[in-house]
Amino acid sequence: MKQVKLGLLGFGTVGGGTVEIINQTLSEIERRLGGYATLEIVQIAVRDLTKARSADTKNIPITNDPMAVVNNPEVDIVVELMGGTGLAKQCLETAIDNGKHIVTANKALIAEFGNELFAKAKAKNVIIAYEAAVAGGIPIIKALREGLAANKIEWLAGIINGTGNYILTEMQKPGADFAKVLKVAQDLGYAEADPTFDVEGIDAAHKLTILASIAFGIELQFDKVYTEGITKITAADIRFAQKLGYEIKHLGMASRTPNGYSLRVHPTLVPKTVLLSHVKGVMNAVMVQGNHVGPTLYNGPGAGAGPTASAVVADIIDIVRASSQDSAAQIPALGFALDQLQSAPVEPIENIKTAFYLRFYAEDHAGVLAKVTAILAKNAVSIEHLHQEPNEDNEEDATLVMITNKVLESKMNEALAELSQMSEIDTPIQRIRVDALGQKSK
Amino acid sequence: MKQVKLGLLGFGTVGGGTVEIINQTLSEIERRLGGYATLEIVQIAVRDLTKARSADTKNIPITNDPMAVVNNPEVDIVVELMGGTGLAKQCLETAIDNGKHIVTANKALIAEFGNELFAKAKAKNVIIAYEAAVAGGIPIIKALREGLAANKIEWLAGIINGTGNYILTEMQKPGADFAKVLKVAQDLGYAEADPTFDVEGIDAAHKLTILASIAFGIELQFDKVYTEGITKITAADIRFAQKLGYEIKHLGMASRTPNGYSLRVHPTLVPKTVLLSHVKGVMNAVMVQGNHVGPTLYNGPGAGAGPTASAVVADIIDIVRASSQDSAAQIPALGFALDQLQSAPVEPIENIKTAFYLRFYAEDHAGVLAKVTAILAKNAVSIEHLHQEPNEDNEEDATLVMITNKVLESKMNEALAELSQMSEIDTPIQRIRVDALGQKSK
Numbered sequence: 001m002k003q004v005k006l007g008l009l010g011f012g013t014v015g016g017g018t019v020e021i022i023n024q025t026l027s028e029i030e031r032r033l034g035g036y037a038t039l040e041i042v043q044i045a046v047r048d049l050t051k052a053r054s055a056d057t058k059n060i061p062i063t064n065d066p067m068a069v070v071n072n073p074e075v076d077i078v079v080e081l082m083g084g085t086g087l088a089k090q091c092l093e094t095a096i097d098n099g100k101h102i103v104t105a106n107k108a109l110i111a112e113f114g115n116e117l118f119a120k121a122k123a124k125n126v127i128i129a130y131e132a133a134v135a136g137g138i139p140i141i142k143a144l145r146e147g148l149a150a151n152k153i154e155w156l157a158g159i160i161n162g163t164g165n166y167i168l169t170e171m172q173k174p175g176a177d178f179a180k181v182l183k184v185a186q187d188l189g190y191a192e193a194d195p196t197f198d199v200e201g202i203d204a205a206h207k208l209t210i211l212a213s214i215a216f217g218i219e220l221q222f223d224k225v226y227t228e229g230i231t232k233i234t235a236a237d238i239r240f241a242q243k244l245g246y247e248i249k250h251l252g253m254a255s256r257t258p259n260g261y262s263l264r265v266h267p268t269l270v271p272k273t274v275l276l277s278h279v280k281g282v283m284n285a286v287m288v289q290g291n292h293v294g295p296t297l298y299n300g301p302g303a304g305a306g307p308t309a310s311a312v313v314a315d316i317i318d319i320v321r322a323s324s325q326d327s328a329a330q331i332p333a334l335g336f337a338l339d340q341l342q343s344a345p346v347e348p349i350e351n352i353k354t355a356f357y358l359r360f361y362a363e364d365h366a367g368v369l370a371k372v373t374a375i376l377a378k379n380a381v382s383i384e385h386l387h388q389e390p391n392e393d394n395e396e397d398a399t400l401v402m403i404t405n406k407v408l409e410s411k412m413n414e415a416l417a418e419l420s421q422m423s424e425i426d427t428p429i430q431r432i433r434v435d436a437l438g439q440k441s442k
Numbered sequence: 443m444k445q446v447k448l449g450l451l452g453f454g455t456v457g458g459g460t461v462e463i464i465n466q467t468l469s470e471i472e473r474r475l476g477g478y479a480t481l482e483i484v485q486i487a488v489r490d491l492t493k494a495r496s497a498d499t500k501n502i503p504i505t506n507d508p509m510a511v512v513n514n515p516e517v518d519i520v521v522e523l524m525g526g527t528g529l530a531k532q533c534l535e536t537a538i539d540n541g542k543h544i545v546t547a548n549k550a551l552i553a554e555f556g557n558e559l560f561a562k563a564k565a566k567n568v569i570i571a572y573e574a575a576v577a578g579g580i581p582i583i584k585a586l587r588e589g590l591a592a593n594k595i596e597w598l599a600g601i602i603n604g605t606g607n608y609i610l611t612e613m614q615k616p617g618a619d620f621a622k623v624l625k626v627a628q629d630l631g632y633a634e635a636d637p638t639f640d641v642e643g644i645d646a647a648h649k650l651t652i653l654a655s656i657a658f659g660i661e662l663q664f665d666k667v668y669t670e671g672i673t674k675i676t677a678a679d680i681r682f683a684q685k686l687g688y689e690i691k692h693l694g695m696a697s698r699t700p701n702g703y704s705l706r707v708h709p710t711l712v713p714k715t716v717l718l719s720h721v722k723g724v725m726n727a728v729m730v731q732g733n734h735v736g737p738t739l740y741n742g743p744g745a746g747a748g749p750t751a752s753a754v755v756a757d758i759i760d761i762v763r764a765s766s767q768d769s770a771a772q773i774p775a776l777g778f779a780l781d782q783l784q785s786a787p788v789e790p791i792e793n794i795k796t797a798f799y800l801r802f803y804a805e806d807h808a809g810v811l812a813k814v815t816a817i818l819a820k821n822a823v824s825i826e827h828l829h830q831e832p833n834e835d836n837e838e839d840a841t842l843v844m845i846t847n848k849v850l851e852s853k854m855n856e857a858l859a860e861l862s863q864m865s866e867i868d869t870p871i872q873r874i875r876v877d878a879l880g881q882k883s884k
Contacts, residue, residue, distance in 0.1 A: 021592050021734050028594045031659055034779020036770045131589075137735035139589025147573075147581025150463050150755030152470045217473055275741060278720045292463055293579035293752040296742030297727075299717060300735060310735040313592030324768035328478045331763065337476020 002037035004320050007075035007100075008044040009066045009091055010082035011053060014105055014132070015044070017309030018079060019055040029317065037320045039313075045069045045082075070095040077319055079312060080104040089113055096124050101323065103315040105132035105308055111206035111222040114213075118333040125327050129315035134207045135160055135284040137307025138300040139314065144214045144288065145335035151290030153215040155255035157268075157437055158286035159279050160207040162302040163191045163198035164230050164250040168238070168267075169280045177235050190282055200229035201250065201265040208252030211286065212263050215254055217336030221263065224346035228266035237359060237430060240401045241269050244385060246357075247277040248432065260344035262352050269357050269403075269434040276437060287437060295438055350410040355384070355434035357403055360419075361391050361426040364398040368424045372400070375422075379415035381407045397426070403434055444479035446762050449517035449542075450486040451508045451533055452524035456547055456574070457486070458497040459751030460521060465498060471759065479762045481755075487511045487524075512537040519761055521754060522546040531555055538566050543765065545757040547574035547750055553648035553664040556655075560775040567769050571757035576649045577602055577726040579749030580742040581756065586656045586730065587777035593732030595657040597697035599710075599879055600728035601721050602649040604744040605633045605640035606672050606692040610680070610709075611722045619677050632724055642671035643692065643707040650694030653728065654705050657696055659778030663705065666788035670708035679801060679872060682843045683711050686827060688799075689719040690874065702786035704794050711799050711845075711876040718879060729879060737880050792852040797826070797876035799845055802861075803833050803868040806840040810866045814842070817864075821857035823849045839868070845876055 006022075008015050022029075022039055030038055044057065045066040063069065070078055070091050078095040082088050085108050092102055092109070102121070104110065110117070110130050121128045131141045135158065144153070159165045163185060170181040182199070185191035197203045205225040213220050230250045241248050246269040255262045270277040275297055279285040284302030289295050301307040322330050332338060362368050369388075376383065382405045391397035404412075412431070420427045448464075450457050464471075464481055472480055486499065487508040505511065512520055512533050520537040524530050527550050534544055534551070544563070546552065552559070552572050563570045573583045577600065586595070601607045605627060612623040624641070627633035639645045647667040655662050672692045683690050688711040697704045712719040717739055721727040726744030731737050743749040764772050774780060804810050811830075818825065824847045833839035846854075854873070862869045 017734070025592060025594055025734065028659075029592065031778045031782040031784075032591055032774070034770070034774060034782055036768075137732075138738055139585050142584060142589045143581050146760065147584045147756055148752065149474055149759045150467060150471065150752045152467055217470075275717065275720055278717055280715075290579075290752060292459070292467065292748040292755075294743050294746075294749060296580055296740075298738075298740060300738030304736075306734040307736060310590065310592045310732060313734075314589055317591045318588065321767065321771045321773065324771040325763065326478075326766035328476070329763045329766040332474070332476060336473045340473040340476055 001035055002320070004037050004039050005042045005074050005076045006039060006316065007069035007072055007078050008041060009069055009078060009080045009088070011044050011046045012081065013305045014308045014312065015081045016053060016055040017305030018081065018312050019057060021309050021313045023056055023058070029313070032317065033320065039316060042074050043069050043072055066091045067094065070098060070100065075100055077101045077103060077316060079316070080106055081312070085109050085112055092117060093120065096120050096126055099124060099126060101126050101319045102128045103312055103319065104128065104130050105312060107133040107203070107206040107210065111209040111220055114210070114220045118338060121333065122338055127319050127322060127330065128333055129319055130210070131315050132308045132311035134210050135286055136300065136302040136304065137310045138284060138286065138298045138302070139311065140211070140286045140298045141214060143298055144211065145331055148288060148290045148293060148296070151292050154289045154291055155253070156211055156215050156286060156288045157251050157253045157276065157435065158211065159249055159276065159284050160252045160286065160302065161198050161204040161250060162282035162284055163195065164204070165279065166190050166282045167199070168230060168233065168248055168250060171233070171235050171238050178231060178233065199231055201227040204250065204252045204265045208254060208263060208265055211252065212254035212261065214335040215288070216256065216261060217334065217341055218261060219341050219343065221346055224263055226264040226266070226349040230267050232430070233267055233432070237432065240359060240387065241357065244387065244401070244403060245272050246270060246434070247272060249277065253435070257347050257352070259347065261346050263346050264349060264352070267432050269432055271436050271439055274437045274439055289438055350413070352409050353406045354409070355404055355406050356412055357401070357432045357434050359399065359401045359430040361394070361397045362400055363424040364390070364396060371422060371424070372419060375418045376415050379411050379418070381412060381415050443477055444762070446479050446481050447484045447516050447518045448481060448758065449511035449514055449520050450483060451511055451520060451522045451530070453486050453488045453495060454523065455747045456750045456754065457523045458495060459747030460523070460754050461497040461499060463751050463755045465500070471755070474759065475762065481758060484516050485511050485514055508533045509536065512540060512542065517542055519543045519545060519758060521758070522548055523754070527551050527554055534559060535562065538562050538568055541566060541568060543568050543761045544570045545754055545761065546570065546572050547754060549575040549645070549648040549652065553651040553662055556652070556662045560780060563775065564780055569761050569764060569772065570775055571761055572652070573757050574750045574753035576652050577728060578742065578744040578746065579752045580726060580728065580740045580744070581753065582653070582728045582740045583656060585740055586653065587773055590730060590732045590735060590738070593734050596731040596733055597695070598653055598657050598728060598730045599693050599695045599718065599877065600650070600653065601691055601718065601726050602694045602728065602744065603640050603646040603692060604724035604726055605637065606646070607721065608632050608724045609641070610672060610675065610690055610692060613675070613677050613680050620673060620675065641673055643669040646692065646694045646707045650696060650705060650707055653694065654696035654703065656777040657730070658698065658703060659776065659783055660703060661783050661785065663788055666705055668706040668708070668791040672709050674872070675709055675874070679874065682801060682829065683799065686829065686843070686845060687714050688712060688876070689714060691719065695877070699789050699794070701789065703788050705788050706791060706794070709874050711874055713878055713881055715881055716879045731880055792855070794851050795848045796851070797846055797848050798854055799843070799874045799876050801841065801843045801872040803836070803839045804842050805866040806832070806838060813864060813866070814861060817860045818857050821853050821860070823854060823857050
């Protein structure tokens, strides 16, 4: 029986979860591996040797030098759970040089430096597995790279940041607003003290970068992702959206365009007839449209010790199996052979056509609506749905809410610039994109 | 470059879809395989040589003798899409004897004869892949065998028959009833002329058998699955369920019990707070609860040429990769090594504890409800929710609807037997199981 030896870099939430899985579920894993191999953690690198740990480390040697782990000749697989793109990258480069396979949950590292890391790994004939980097416990990387391998992926859209989805879900409750809910999320540990990474969509953009590459077979292009956060979404928007049959979700979206690809993260109105719209709280979900399979959806917890470590250990098992394979037959890191990646451009957001939700206050008298619709029409924006109601705060104003048909972002920008000039309208005008995710628009 | 040669048995809907994928998407698949291999269909067996085909067969030799394909020395992988458990089984046995790998979409064959076929395949060192046999295009077998491999699976529950889900969805519409909707489903081609396999749950039981084995690592035990169809569900039940916050779904459910396992297919009230309850129409979805990952859900089309062939071709690609592997490292057919399968008993339904929905007509006068609740209490059935309304058809009767707490099926049987003796109650009493699928009960 092969004794597969693991070296862990990082022993925080996910590191602890990984140790717990191996402590608790190794016999179940061994039933799967059927005597071919077993797993053993032989060294763990931590930042602070004095910190108390919840997981039972059972006398595994602990060091505060991660380089000691990647240089440990005993270690077969390095499990990188330290995070960051500095020291973590250095460690993984050394691990690759030393011929060790890698499992990582580090989405920033893969999204920003994956191209060079994968090339280096291929040259050294080692595997980098990163299922845990996207949507925690949901095996979405596996679904895309293997389960849907017979398809040309047309588009995908995902709730890939649990903090953002928790906030948007809680904002549905009466009296909730963004700031209040963010505070609760921070108190519950769902959001960091500095929530920028989550609420501004950077975390989601890292994950979307990875998903897009393995969906389409393109290089990782984090710098090309259009990224918009959820900080400007109001409880009123959520209420209006629901009244019109939608939920507001913070989506990472990747699609093919006539000349290339669109990669974007932004709040999106999704019709309630789409299953994805019903994903609540900290859960993640990714919808994938394949040309043969049609629409599929993968849902589960996107973070946390158990779910993320579940993906880490599944990757370890995959490496155990795959390392006995002819290396040319192994699944390429991005699902497509590195020398087969395509390089069509990522379109700027101005070239993308979507429907929009618009909300603004306007003076409530004859002629205003006519002026608004004339400006929209001039800019090729047609209205699919219009809702008007009195503004609660100011009885001389009306709240106007509309859903437009699909229009080029650049055209919408022009229309909004012109509308903003109208003295009868309060600026800024709220604008949120709308996507029916493959359902017929209503 | 390896030329992997495929022989198809059957050229109906899925066979045609498989040929179309290879015609249309081979260049995308080759980008994935990166010069390691390519696919070619070298022979197709059909039942009727004269029948017109929609897929372009591009001069692939066609025969009406399936044995010619499994004995064709050129063929590396036999793709069995003929269905049935007679000739198909014979063909696959010969294919295995000839050392050919197998891809099949045949759920009945795997559920009823998988144990012996997998043993035979292992002895001959060939792979049998069957992703297409369960939930069409959803890579649920892969998720269970690989993606969640670090987990002890606690339970799973799935909408695994699209026809049944279509019927229950359509029955929500005003004026619809089972017979009418079934007729529409038959006209649309969603249901067979003889719908027994779908509406009585036999098809779902085949799929559940397979899912349970790979979830728990137990032998395939189709004959032990408790199976109940949807023919007795009325539009009134669907309406009452919705009023109480539930949807009625026809679920295949597998769970661990204190002494073994529970395998069952029956209509189930699922709270609307559970994502699975929102899966509509012909779509399938499987919810899987792992001990580390928590709840995950996989959703997509459960049938049809494109989705099923998508799974067939993904299996072919997997075999191309896996056949270069050390055979001891290959993923076992049921996810767990065959010599590691466990054999705890499948519990009879009488030993299972679930909550129940009950609906019946009772005379609307004082004392009846007291008598009903006394009988229930005597049999350890406690009521969580009670709803009473006048019976539309008979003003002297009331309709009583209740949701009970969890109770042993055998106890519920006793309670219902006693209630049925009451002269004030119209029999039969409608009884449908209720499951919150891991959510806190409301």
